[in-house]
Amino acid sequence: MRPVLTAILTIATAFASMTGAIAQATGPERDQAPRRPSHCIAIADAMPEARYLHAASWADAPARDTIRLSYLAHSMFLLQTPGGLSVVTDYSGFLGPADFVPDVATMNHAHSSHWTAMPDPRIPTLLKGWGDGRVPNEHHVDLGEMLIRNVPTDIRNPWDAGVEKFGNSIFVFEVAGLCVGHLGHLHHEPDAAQYAALGRLDVVMAAVDGGMTVDLPTMIRILTRLRSSVVLPMHWFGDGTLAAFLAGMDDEFVIDIRRDSSVELGLRTLPRDPTVIVLRPSFLTDP
Numbered sequence: 001m002r003p004v005l006t007a008i009l010t011i012a013t014a015f016a017s018m019t020g021a022i023a024q025a026t027g028p029e030r031d032q033a034p035r036r037p038s039h040c041i042a043i044a045d046a047m048p049e050a051r052y053l054h055a056a057s058w059a060d061a062p063a064r065d066t067i068r069l070s071y072l073a074h075s076m077f078l079l080q081t082p083g084g085l086s087v088v089t090d091y092s093g094f095l096g097p098a099d100f101v102p103d104v105a106t107m108n109h110a111h112s113s114h115w116t117a118m119p120d121p122r123i124p125t126l127l128k129g130w131g132d133g134r135v136p137n138e139h140h141v142d143l144g145e146m147l148i149r150n151v152p153t154d155i156r157n158p159w160d161a162g163v164e165k166f167g168n169s170i171f172v173f174e175v176a177g178l179c180v181g182h183l184g185h186l187h188h189e190p191d192a193a194q195y196a197a198l199g200r201l202d203v204v205m206a207a208v209d210g211g212m213t214v215d216l217p218t219m220i221r222i223l224t225r226l227r228s229s230v231v232l233p234m235h236w237f238g239d240g241t242l243a244a245f246l247a248g249m250d251d252e253f254v255i256d257i258r259r260d261s262s263v264e265l266g267l268r269t270l271p272r273d274p275t276v277i278v279l280r281p282s283f284l285t286d287p
Helices: 005-012 192-198 216-226 239-249
Strands: 066-073 076-080 086-088 104-107 125-128 140-142 146-156 163-175 178-182 203-207 230-234 254-257 262-266 275-278
Touching (some): 104 146, 163 192, 203 216, 216 239, 230 262
Parallel strands (some): 104 125, 178 203, 203 230, 230 275, 254 275
Antiparallel strands (some): 066 076, 066 262, 076 086, 146 163, 163 178
16 A cells, blocks of 8 residues: 555645536537547547646636546536536535536535535526436437436435435536546446446546445445546545545555646546546635
């Protein structure tokens, strides 16, 4: 095991643990760049010249053929494309003091911190990740520069200790030649059919609290099986849970702890070895 815990505890103490009227809508009304085909199912060859690209501000467009992922809070990430498309995951209503309206917001409803009954009415497209308990809510939204789809999963029912069928969605974003996944509030390991539906995830956002979602050994097993090039931890609440997760991943993944809240990634800029990148959550402020 690499000696990461001291660095984790030193840096992580500076981290802040952040924590319907749903309409079917069309995509954003702007000319989008054509989507570069992803390889979610057909795994691409490894790129030897791996490196990272960073942008100065969330208000700037990311570099060509990349996607910017900014960690806002809890399980909320802002995904941005070079063509100006923006998506917020597990949208709970507040993005920060900046007056920013994403083109798309996805939501899950295991807890109120993952959705809102009062979304900003200016958001063109809202994607609800849960069904009615009998039928899943399935999405396949082509926005030109990005394709958004989901893989429904079940969640625990907090009221009767039962199971709510299709209560969560793993949202998959095919963009810039990458397949990017957000596991949502995952309560069980995906089955064989769900793993197959996910395909190859180059980048995955994963809840690592180890209690309210799946336990840490299960999450580590999931991420080891997915073998994504980049894992972005979320939903970690504090330095203790984050440290426990990183210690469990240290044998199979490179650990990269940053003070930044965002990272830009592209097919040609993925790391050579599977890497956990720890981002600092930060709400959006005016640049």
